[in-house]
Amino acid sequence: MIFALFVFVPVAAIVAFYVSQQHANALSSATGQRLHSRPQHHGMHSMLWVMLAGWGVLLVLTVLGETLIHRTLIGRVSDALPDDGPLQWNLVLSDARSIAQGTVASSTDMLREQIASSFSWMNATRLWGTALATIGAVAAVAWWTYQQITIELRARIYAENMIRRGLAVMATVAVLTTIGIVLSLIFETVRFFDAIDWQLHKFLFGTTWSPLSGVFEGEMDADKVGIVPLFAGTLMITLIAMLVAVPIGLFAAIYLSDFANQRVRAVVKPVMELLAGIPTVVYGFFAVITVAPLLRDAGKAIGVPIASESALAAGMVMGIMIIPFISSLSDDVINSVPQSLRDGSLSLGATKAETIRQVVLPAALPGIVSAIVLGVSKAIGETMIVVMAAGQGPNLTGNPLEAMTTVTVQIVALITGDIEAKTAAGPAFTLGFTLFVMTLLMNMLAQRLVARFREAYD
Amino acid sequence: MADLASNIPDAAPRRSSLAGGSARLRKRRRAELRLKIYGISAIGIAAAALITLLSTVVFQAGGALFSTYLDKEIQLDTEFLGVTASSDPKVIRRADFDGLIERGLEERFPLATGRQERRELHDLVSGGANFELADHVAANPDLLGQSINFPLIGSDTLDLYKQGAYGQLDRQPVNGLLSVSELEDGSLAISTSANDFSDALRQVKSQLYVDADRLRRQASRQENAIRVYGERAEAAETEEERSEQLAAQDLARERRDALIAQAEALEARADGAGGAEEVDDENVSLFIKAGGGWIRLTEVNRAEASGELLTRVTLPIEDSEAWSFRIMELPESNRPFSDHQIAWAETLNEAGLIERVFNTRFFTAADSRAPELAGIWGAVVGSFWTMLVTFSLTFPVGVLGAIYLQEFAPRNRFTDFIEVNINNLAAVPSIVFGLLGLAVFLSFFGMPRSAPLVGGIVLALMTLPTIIIASRAALRAVPPSIREAALGVGASKVQAVFHHVLPLAMPGILTGTIIGMAAALGETAPLLLIGMVAFIVEVPTGIMDNATVLPVQVFRWSDFPERAFEAKTAAAICVLLTFLVVMNLVAIILRRKFERRW
Amino acid sequence: MTDVKIKAKDVQVYYGDNHAIKDVSVEIENNTVTAFIGPSGCGKSTFLRCINRMNDTIDVCRVEGDILIDGEDIYDKRIDPVQLRAKVGMVFQKPNPFPKSIYDNVAYGPKIHGMSRNKAELDDIVERALRRGAIWDEVKDRLDAPGTGLSGGQQQRLCIARAIATEPEVLLMDEPCSALDPIATAQVEELIDELRQNYAVVIVTHSMQQAARVSQKTAFFHLGNLVEYGDTPKIFTNPEDSRTESYITGRIG
Structure with a gap:
């Protein structure tokens, strides 16, 4: 039904377009006067209004209605089952929905039947109400714009202003997303810090991470929420990744931009793009299936025990993932160092290597540093490789051959774990907030560096 | 001119020769070569990593290409099933087809009587086979009472065994004549007229060295203990303590000597050419095929052995030439496919009842806990719905937003802020978008978990910056002369943009969109957080259904302990990569075809 | 006395399928400023490079073809272009100082060629080059300042000083004044005239007045061909080829 309404709106809008266009045409030929705006602008004017009103009403009523029904029914379920938690309530509600829709529910009882019948009539009311309101809004707005059509109506200007405003709204979606991220992260983070009485030093410098160990007592133990072990793991894996990615990516970029001929570039660039296009979950699989066993066997051969979920394996594979990132960004900046500088150096009798080391790289340095910073930020935020190939246990060690865990792994473990969502959300969102702030700072630093580079050479 | 030059002292024509490089020059050239080699090796390493990755995946995926079927005749016994052709199909479907299949197997192999053995026998066939049989019969109730040939899908371990994942059943050369007789306790006395078992005996004995090594390692630990106790005794302050430590030292010494003696005994046994050795489940498995059935050896000497029946064998056998001897190197305790199962599988195979066919199920079925039943189709459809939502949100919003920023936005603080914001949003880790989805769409708006709708919205927000940035670049590439020309003939700004600039920028925008969508298609982390990891056995039919997507399916399967899932994971990756490659190819073709130099 | 420094014979240059230089043969003399003139795209810069x-x-x-400097074929396989370029310096159309200090800009060449044994020697070389580049007085107090911070004319003289520092024997200049204002141009032209005393200077220019002012010999290129080569006064007053005359008088170009 909602979907039908969703499609109905543009259809109605197209009808409104033609009707208004015809009307404007007729008006013009009847009066013999020239319209201020062309007939299709009148049509467009009506069409835009109809779409705006129709979809607006539909969206607001759908979201409001769903939320209202959900809240009401959950309220009733929680009154009926005061001893159970939200997880159970949601289960009952989803069973009731299934019953109401005639599909298979996990179990049925009196309560579920009652809720189901309430849901049935509420949902029906909501659907019909939404339909009536949407159609009503569409009709009203169509009539209103139809009425407005006169010789003088500046329909084109109105329509174009609407389009401009619509475009501006679209441009702010990204901002809204950021605001959404920040608000949702901060909300839970503040709650989490409340739970540990704002002992931030214990969070930042504590060496034990086991935030859920006290959940059954309903307490968050401030001594067990230290993120140092997670940071140690994150930094260790990032370091290994960068040790792999920076030299390989940088040398590849240097070779591609200053030594390789067109043919080599035509082959190598797609290879790098391919590496960049491989989903991280595939890299994770690669780490688990190939790299980790390989390292373990190699370790065994030389008598060094390497854990099967070692930071080394995860870091190496993450490094491979970041190679194309570093190489393409560095390639860009190395290529934008003006040829005239290279010519100047070569004309003095410098070799290509000397030119690169002493002229090109110093000039490109801000750009390269920014590429590395972005690479680090990507490594810190990378999730799947470490979830699959690094450890789960917060292990504070300096040995990359052991299992270590990372901030992202812990977020996934907390949210997808068995612990009730409300309890796990605090530490998980706090970690997410930490991650967000770190990557944001790095990205801003990288952008500033690139801007400096661009200023010098563009 | 010449006299002008002569006025200047250092103006005498200088002539240096170019031929013959100095040592310094050679050094500089070597430095250049080094840099070049670093570059080539860097590219080589990257390419090698890519090739290793892809070949690992493709190689592993091979195992999922075929599945094993047991094509055994099945008697649809109406009495056993308790249904007839006129029963309601629903009732038929609920009849005990599982029992029917098991009964059929037990009739074929009557020696399987113990609980453990019967379970192993049943495990040859997948737990999903009975449902398929039930569906087939329910659809054709006339078959009831008849005997039909219906291919039953084999279990994952049977499939792995057929693939040779546990190693091969090696056939050994035999020269002698075999005699087998049953003893009173039910065990078999086996002998050959030649020393046909000596190679096998050597292999069995090699395990003794391993055991001896283990004992020696234990002994060296005791050695260490002896030293420590000695040191402690020396450092002891009281006599009492000292004697205590010395006593402990003596004990350790005794233990060490005992261990070394055991190890030496084992090694002596291993070195000897003969001597009967027991074959346990941590050693190789030895099979004899004779008298129409299979025997497993429990003790072996060069020409004699003891054994037990795996399948029915006509006894006694006397001086028979018709026999073969086989070794399975992987010990029984290290493989989930027992010696019994090997014998049954080989028997069925020789009867032509086992076949391997192309695994179409993988491409048509949804997820399952049983690897042999699991398919990728559910995830493909889930990905489709999710991408549909993502595309229909991110494309219009991204392109229209980009048009505003590039063409209409006034240069002020707010638009600068939007720009910075978009750039930063592009670098936010994807997992943070998962948290956003969790907090806003699931908790606040109460949208359904695991639904493509929420997954699609989250991915759309994640892809948005990519599309805006790509679209802006494409719009920027359209030269201002086009806009001026349109404005010059009296078009409004909106008309100029939508009639002229946007169509010219479209190929670039589409390329960027496809690349963004490809990234979204491969994204996993945020979807984990909004519950798209759930185990979903139904193919989703809309954006509100529970669903999973391809990369999440890959993640789930890679996490399952069954070994057969490795191949499924790799095959799922191949499917995912195929989609990504196709998308990227389309992007490349678009770029090539519409690339315009102004 | 003619002292031939560079001798080119039947030189052909191809850019892919494009035949950019056709059969150019020319002899360039020592201690002379030779100007290459011609309409844009005629190949004068290509030949210079x-x-x-x-x-x-x-x-x-x-x-293809031979270019000999002091009788040595510079396209011979045994010749290392790196060594060649130390002997044949070049100054470009747009001043291109490295993003380093003024001192490092000039010291760069001597350093890579190992021309000094210690800092004092290097300082000496740098000072001499800057003096010969006629820019010493302007920059002697701020040798550590970045070379990119100088004005356009100063940058170009810095680039000339940089080229001189490696003690080349030939100095190639590719429209060295095209990015400069008239005053800076005059300074650079003056400098070129002084440099003639030590080097064979080849200058590509699009300005005929400049060619007339600074050069003793002039070569006129047209569509990849060397149309006419001779003493500058003769080329400008009494050209033999009609194409040269058309260019000089502004009918083509």
Whole structure:
């Protein structure tokens, strides 16, 4: 039904377009006067209004209605089952929905039947109400714009202003997303810090991470929420990744931009793009299936025990993932160092290597540093490789051959774990907030560096 | 001119020769070569990593290409099933087809009587086979009472065994004549007229060295203990303590000597050419095929052995030439496919009842806990719905937003802020978008978990910056002369943009969109957080259904302990990569075809 | 007395399929400023870049024929372009100081060629080069300042000083004044005239007045051909070829 309404709106809008266009045409030929705006602008004017009103009403009523029904029914379920938690309530509600829709529910009882019948009539009311309101809004707005059509109506200007405003709204979606991220992260983070009485030093410098160990007592133990072990793991894996990615990516970029001929570039660039296009979950699989066993066997051969979920394996594979990132960004900046500088150096009798080391790289340095910073930020935020190939246990060690865990792994473990969502959300969102702030700072630093580079050479 | 030059002292024509490089020059050239080699090796390493990755995946995926079927005749016994052709199909479907299949197997192999053995026998066939049989019969109730040939899908371990994942059943050369007789306790006395078992005996004995090594390692630990106790005794302050430590030292010494003696005994046994050795489940498995059935050896000497029946064998056998001897190197305790199962599988195979066919199920079925039943189709459809939502949100919003920023936005603080914001949003880790989805769409708006709708919205927000940035670049590439020309003939700004600039920028925008969508298609982390990891056995039919997507399916399967899932994971990756490659190819073709130099 | 420094014979240059230089033969003398003139795209810059093999850096460029400097074929396989370029310096159209200090800009060449044993010697070389580049007085107090911070004319003289520092024997200049204002141009032209005393200077210019002012010999290029080569006064007053005359009088160009 909602979907039908969703499609109905543009259809109605197209009808409104033609009707208004015809009307404007007729008006013009009847009066013999020239319209201020062309007939299709009148049509467009009506069409835009109809779409705006129709979809607006539909969206607001759908979201409001769903939320209202959900809240009401959950309220009733929680009154009926005061001893159970939200997880159970949601289960009952989803069973009731299934019953109401005639599909298979996990179990049925009196309560579920009652809720189901309430849901049935509420949902029906909501659907019909939404339909009536949407159609009503569409009709009203169509009539209103139809009425407005006169010789003088500046329909084109109105329509174009609407389009401009619509475009501006679209441009702010990204901002809204950021605001959404920040608000949702901060909300839970503040709650989490409340739970540990704002002992931030214990969070930042504590060496034990086991935030859920006290959940059954309903307490968050401030001594067990230290993120140092997670940071140690994150930094260790990032370091290994960068040790792999920076030299390989940088040398590849240097070779591609200053030594390789067109043919080599035509082959190598797609290879790098391919590496960049491989989903991280595939890299994770690669780490688990190939790299980790390989390292373990190699370790065994030389008598060094390497854990099967070692930071080394995860870091190496993450490094491979970041190679194309570093190489393409560095390639860009190395290529934008003006040829005239290279010519100047070569004309003095410098070799290509000397030119690169002493002229090109110093000039490109801000750009390269920014590429590395972005690479680090990507490594810190990378999730799947470490979830699959690094450890789960917060292990504070300096040995990359052991299992270590990372901030992202812990977020996934907390949210997808068995612990009730409300309890796990605090530490998980706090970690997410930490991650967000770190990557944001790095990205801003990288952008500033690139801007400096661009200023010098563009 | 010449006299002008002569006025200047250092103006005498200088002539240096170019031929013959100095040592310094050679050094500089070597430095250049080094840099070049670093570059080539860097590219080589990257390419090698890519090739290793892809070949690992493709190689592993091979195992999922075929599945094993047991094509055994099945008697649809109406009495056993308790249904007839006129029963309601629903009732038929609920009849005990599982029992029917098991009964059929037990009739074929009557020696399987113990609980453990019967379970192993049943495990040859997948737990999903009975449902398929039930569906087939329910659809054709006339078959009831008849005997039909219906291919039953084999279990994952049977499939792995057929693939040779546990190693091969090696056939050994035999020269002698075999005699087998049953003893009173039910065990078999086996002998050959030649020393046909000596190679096998050597292999069995090699395990003794391993055991001896283990004992020696234990002994060296005791050695260490002896030293420590000695040191402690020396450092002891009281006599009492000292004697205590010395006593402990003596004990350790005794233990060490005992261990070394055991190890030496084992090694002596291993070195000897003969001597009967027991074959346990941590050693190789030895099979004899004779008298129409299979025997497993429990003790072996060069020409004699003891054994037990795996399948029915006509006894006694006397001086028979018709026999073969086989070794399975992987010990029984290290493989989930027992010696019994090997014998049954080989028997069925020789009867032509086992076949391997192309695994179409993988491409048509949804997820399952049983690897042999699991398919990728559910995830493909889930990905489709999710991408549909993502595309229909991110494309219009991204392109229209980009048009505003590039063409209409006034240069002020707010638009600068939007720009910075978009750039930063592009670098936010994807997992943070998962948290956003969790907090806003699931908790606040109460949208359904695991639904493509929420997954699609989250991915759309994640892809948005990519599309805006790509679209802006494409719009920027359209030269201002086009806009001026349109404005010059009296078009409004909106008309100029939508009639002229946007169509010219479209190929670039589409390329960027496809690349963004490809990234979204491969994204996993945020979807984990909004519950798209759930185990979903139904193919989703809309954006509100529970669903999973391809990369999440890959993640789930890679996490399952069954070994057969490795191949499924790799095959799922191949499917995912195929989609990504196709998308990227389309992007490349678009770029090539519409690339315009102004 | 004619002292031939560079001798080119039947030089052909191809950019991919494009035949950019056709059969150019020319003899360039020592202690002389030789100007290459001609309409844009005539190949004068391309030919100039052949003399120190800067065209090597372009993948699709192919050079045939002989170019001899002091009798040595510079396209011989045994010749290392790196060594060649130390002997044949070049100054470009747009001043291109490295993003380093003024001192480091000039010291760069001597350093890579190992021309000094210690800092004092290097300081000496740098000072001499800057003096010869006629810029010493302007920059002697701020040798640590970045070279990119100088004015356009100063940058170009810095680039000339940089080229001189490696003690080349030939100095190639590719429209060295085209990015400069008239005053800076005058300063650079004055400098070129002084440099003639020590080097064979080859200058590509699009300005005929400049060619007339600074050069003793002039070569006129047209569509990849060397149309006419001779003493500057003669070319400008009494050209033999009608194409030269048309160009001089402004009918083509």
